Each structure stands twice: as C-alpha cells, then as structure tokens.
Amino acid sequence: MNKGSEEVSPPADVTTIDQLIDWMASNDESFQLAFEDKEIIRASIDDELVEPDAFIKDAREIAFFPPMTGG
C-alpha cells in the first residue's frame, strides 16, 4: 500500500479488528483495495497476532499483514 503507518480515530461503535477493517475500507479507497479479500488479512495488536473478533479498545498499534508464508 506504500503506507508505513497512519493515525486513525474510528467512531465508538467500531470495537473489533473486523469492524475496523470495514470502517477503514469504507472511508479510504486504498484500504478498500487492500482489504478486498478480507478473509486472508492477518492483524496484530501491539505486536500480538489476533483474530478478527479481537477488541481494539486498548490498542496502541494495530498492524495488518498479507498471508504469512514462512518455514
């Protein structure tokens, strides 16, 4: 996406990673494109890999990743 990081202020009803993805995609065309295949996106909260239903309330940093291909 050529974006290192960005500050966002989601509304109060955006409480989970999954909702954050939807909210970001609906507000920004480049996110819409990046999140097109939502199922394969991985997310972390403060360097901890989390599931889409994780709550974002106390997060300082949220990161999104493409599918991982290590090993």
Added chain:
Amino acid sequence: MWVRIQEQLFDPGHETNNFLQKDGSAGAVVTFTGLVRSTPDDPIDALILEHHPTMAKKQIERFATEASEKFELVDIGVIHRFGRMNVGEVIVQVMAASPHRQAAFDGANYVMDWLKTDAPFWKQEVTAQGTTWVQHRSADDTAKDKWKTPPKS
C-alpha cells in the same frame, strides 16, 4: 526452549549435534530442516524472506512453548532465517527432544504447522523472469487446523 531468528547461514548438522547433548532424560530427538527448493517445473534462483523481527521471535516462542507443554518435551529449539538464501540452503530447523519418539515427532510437527501460517515471514521467489511473492497455500491452513482438536493420547 529457545528460538533464534538470524540472517546468516547455519550448519544444520552442527546444530543437531549440539541439541543432542542432553542430560539423559530424552530418549528421542526429531529434527526437521527446511531447505530452499528448485525443481524443473518450478525453477528458482533464490528465496528472499522478509520478516517482522519482534513478532517473528515472539510468535515462534509461543508455538515452541505450546508444543513443550502439549507434548511434554524435554527441550525444543528453533532457528529461522531471513534475507536472501540460495537453492539448497537451510531456511528453518526445528528440533524437539522427548522421553519417547511420538512426542518428539508431534512437537516438531506442531511448531512447523503453526509457523507456516502464523509466523510473520513472507517469501519471495527470485527467478529468471523476476521476483514474485509466494502465494499462501490452503494446504498449510489444513495442516495447522488438525492441532485445534486435542491430540489423542
């Protein structure tokens, strides 16, 4: 339990021999070594692995700790490389020690299955046509999913 993330090449045999030095409580050690592959159908010149340094170590430590507890391992060691590596070079090595063989097989397998899909590494293949990102394989998800139901003891 230990995990090393490094760029430089390592000697898999040397690592195995070091790992085999136990206090006598391990009756079995299983070692898995992953290598850079190039086949006639899918020829590559090299692999480039990108990673997320802090998360990569943390995630693999998590899988290694889970494996230790689940399979009651005596010890487990993991080395994973990043950066550019040539065909035939080692990418990853997992070594699991346990009193009996099945737990050592399961421990090494568990760490590898989780590592493939849930450790932040991303592979690029360098070929004569250029450099392309390696696509995620759904077979890797299936392999990981088998550990979500408790293993039969």
